[in-house]
Amino acid sequence: MQSQTSPTFCVLLAGGQGSRLHELTAMDCKPAVPFAGARLVDFTMANAARSGLRQMLVALQYRPQLLARHLRAVWGPQFPAGLALYDGMSVQPGGYRGTADAVRAHLPDLTASGADEVLVLSADHVYQMDYRAMLHRHRESGAKLTVAVDEIPLAQAGRFGVLTADAAGRVTAFDEKPRHPQPIADRPTHALVSMGIYVIDRLWLSDLLRRTDMDDFGQDVLPEAVAQGVVQVHRTGADFYWRDVGTLDSYRLAQLDFLATGTPPLLVPASAHLPGREVRRAAGQGNVLLPGAHLGRRARVRQTILAPGAMIPDGMVIGEDPDEDRRWFRVTPGGTVLVTQSMLARRRAEQQRPCQLPFYPLSTAQTQGS
Numbered sequence: 508m509q510s511q512t513s514p515t516f517c518v519l520l521a522g523g524q525g526s527r528l529h530e531l532t533a534m535d536c537k538p539a540v541p542f543a544g545a546r547l548v549d550f551t552m553a554n555a556a557r558s559g560l561r562q563m564l565v566a567l568q569y570r571p572q573l574l575a576r577h578l579r580a581v582w583g584p585q586f587p588a589g590l591a592l593y594d595g596m597s598v599q600p601g602g603y604r605g606t607a608d609a610v611r612a613h614l615p616d617l618t619a620s621g622a623d624e625v626l627v628l629s630a631d632h633v634y635q636m637d638y639r640a641m642l643h644r645h646r647e648s649g650a651k652l653t654v655a656v657d658e659i660p661l662a663q664a665g666r667f668g669v670l671t672a673d674a675a676g677r678v679t680a681f682d683e684k685p686r687h688p689q690p691i692a693d694r695p696t697h698a699l700v701s702m703g704i705y706v707i708d709r710l711w712l713s714d715l716l717r718r719t720d721m722d723d724f725g726q727d728v729l730p731e732a733v734a735q736g737v738v739q740v741h742r743t744g745a746d747f748y749w750r751d752v753g754t755l756d757s758y759r760l761a762q763l764d765f766l767a768t769g770t771p772p773l774l775v776p777a778s779a780h781l782p783g784r785e786v787r788r789a790a791g792q793g794n795v796l797l798p799g800a801h802l803g804r805r806a807r808v809r810q811t812i813l814a815p816g817a818m819i820p821d822g823m824v825i826g827e828d829p830d831e832d833r834r835w836f837r838v839t840p841g842g843t844v845l846v847t848q849s850m851l852a853r854r855r856a857e858q859q860r861p862c863q864l865p866f867y868p869l870s871t872a873q874t875q876g877s
């Protein structure tokens with residue numbers, strides 16, 4: 508799959524479930540989850556198209572149908588040299604065993620491409636990036652693996668791969684989702700984390716995947732490459748905007764960045780629908796209304812994600828009494844409430860059940876007495 512403009516083989520990993528988004532990924536995988544009028548995957552696809560990539564291999568697996576339809580319809584035409592979609596379950600028994608195994612399953616394509624390097628992308632982050640700068644950095648440094656990094660507050664770093672790098676950007680340590688993330692030496696409030704975006708030397712990777720049973724980039728491939736001393740970081744600009752949106756709190760807050768201010772922190776993909784008035788008004792209360800969701804008249808709702816199609820009845824109050832909310836909805840430790848239509852239906856059914864009076868059986872004495 509050699510591109511005319513770039514000798515790079517691009518693999519988009521889009522097969523994960525994203526279980527920390529709970530009911531939002533019950534029906535569709537995380538890359539297909541709606542975000543700011545688009546779907547999460549659209550941000551990466553827009554980056555790839557703007558970076559001049561003309562072809563891409565997409566590894567799907569968990570609930571792939573909607574995502575595959577969306578990619579074909581919206582992005583197919585933007586990748587004239589081919590947008591090849593694969594469902595891991597049809598590629599090999601049991602599906603892809605992990606992110607690196609998804610690349611292993613397509614090694615014949617990778618070899619046939621003759622590309623010098625493979626660009627590995629994740630499908631579920633919100634960010635804007637030109638991958639050409641990263642490819643350039645990779646070639647210049649001579650590293651076998653270049654990883655895109657960002658600096659994030661230490662308290663959130665445990666969800667990511669955390670790195671240490673020397674002044675020249677050579678990675679000296681890597682810890683996947685550590686319990687105690689290592690702070691950056693000259694910025695102790697922050698840690699240097701992997702964005703899960705890699706440029707890897709094709710021959711080095713093929714050899715590693717053939718020789719070993721490593722199945723995951725973060726768990727296996729990165730630690731091995733760091734032990735070999737062949738990993739380089741690619742730092743993005745100081746005001747770089749990247750959100751993992753892996754939890755309901757980060758998903759809600761990142762979306763409010765787009766909606767509340769009226770000036771999105773980055774370009775919304777061309778496929779996105781502009782938010783309507785109801786969506787913008789709800790954002791003022793910290794709410795995110797996903798497609799087809801609706802707030803009834805005089806409903807008082809705060810800090811809530813309304814899942815697609817969730818219809819909040821007139822006058823309902825959510826986000827003021829966490830204990831009451833927790834009876835019916837999902838409430839996160841960060842105070843985000845997630846409301847789906849089936850949670851609302853269950854609540855309605857419970858409240859409409861006829862009131863049952865307590866049943867006191869007559870005691871034997873009473874039945875036998877006078």
Ligand SMILES: Nc1ncnc2c1ncn2[C@@H]1O[C@H](COP(=O)(O)OP(=O)(O)O[C@H]2O[C@H](CO)[C@@H](O)[C@H](O)[C@H]2O)[C@@H](O)[C@H]1O
Nearest residue numbers: 520521522523603605609629630631667668701702703725
């Ligand atoms: N079996 C499978 N087949 C196909 N696609 C699959 C797959 N399993 C997951 N994916 C896809 O691969 C991408 C990465 O998913 P992971 O579950 O590996 O991310 P995680 O956040 O755990 O860590 C990773 O990403 C974070 C950044 O978010 C890094 O910090 C960390 O080091 C790194 O391991 C996602 O787009 C997902 O959809």
